[in-house]
Amino acid sequence: MKFAALIALGLVASAAQAEVIVAADYVNPTERYAHGILGDKIEFAGLRVTLSNGAERTAIWPELVVFEDTNPRLVDLDGDGAPEVITVESHALAGARLAIWGIDATDRLVPYAHTEFYGTPFRWLAIAGAADLDDDGFAEIAYIDRPHLAKRLMVWRYRPQGASTGTLELVATQDGLTNHRIGERDIGGGLRRCDNGLEIITANADWSRVIASRLVDGAIATDDLGPHSGRASLDAALGCQDI
Ligand SMILES: [Ca+2]
Numbered sequence: 001m002k003f004a005a006l007i008a009l010g011l012v013a014s015a016a017q018a019e020v021i022v023a024a025d026y027v028n029p030t031e032r033y034a035h036g037i038l039g040d041k042i043e044f045a046g047l048r049v050t051l052s053n054g055a056e057r058t059a060i061w062p063e064l065v066v067f068e069d070t071n072p073r074l075v076d077l078d079g080d081g082a083p084e085v086i087t088v089e090s091h092a093l094a095g096a097r098l099a100i101w102g103i104d105a106t107d108r109l110v111p112y113a114h115t116e117f118y119g120t121p122f123r124w125l126a127i128a129g130a131a132d133l134d135d136d137g138f139a140e141i142a143y144i145d146r147p148h149l150a151k152r153l154m155v156w157r158y159r160p161q162g163a164s165t166g167t168l169e170l171v172a173t174q175d176g177l178t179n180h181r182i183g184e185r186d187i188g189g190g191l192r193r194c195d196n197g198l199e200i201i202t203a204n205a206d207w208s209r210v211i212a213s214r215l216v217d218g219a220i221a222t223d224d225l226g227p228h229s230g231r232a233s234l235d236a237a238l239g240c241q242d243i
């Protein structure tokens, strides 16, 4: 009798489980943030996610903020097996910030965490990737801080605080790295896992070398992989090939 009651409880719990995000895209193109760093003057006012039951949820920023990014990235940041959405948001008066979105227990699309806006318009960041870079059980998000100016790799750790919110903590930085030039429509490099664990692939500051960066004991360790010769060399590095 006790056993039957436990099984019934299990069924109820699984029926009440929230949907998961299976896709995300930027929607509602707008020219209201005239930065043009990604090859045109079009950014996006909205973030749309598709849930596992086929339903869609959309968040639309009012006038001052846009999504300024190549595409939203789905990565499980809080370790519950379902992805969150990594975005870059830019404010007309204050420039970009890293922003994490997800769905809450009632399947609403809600902000989970964000960094601070730069404080100056037209300051941008280019996402390199997100994963548990140092095997400490928490996911990190890596991006290049102002890829045309500062050229600094920054790694932030996401710490869940409850089911649908969390904090972002700066873990490590490394100067002299970049992954985007003005006007390019894509971001070069990304994450790879070859013989050396998880590595962040970028160019160096003057685009002459391909660099692999690892998060080790709270600091960045870099390896020079060879000469940079356009996206092909970054793609070769991502594919664990010699360059
Ligand atoms: Ca998750």
Ligand SMILES: [Ca+2]
Residues within 6 Å of the ligand: 131, 132, 133, 134, 135, 136, 137, 138, 139, 140, 157
């Ligand atoms: Ca970690």
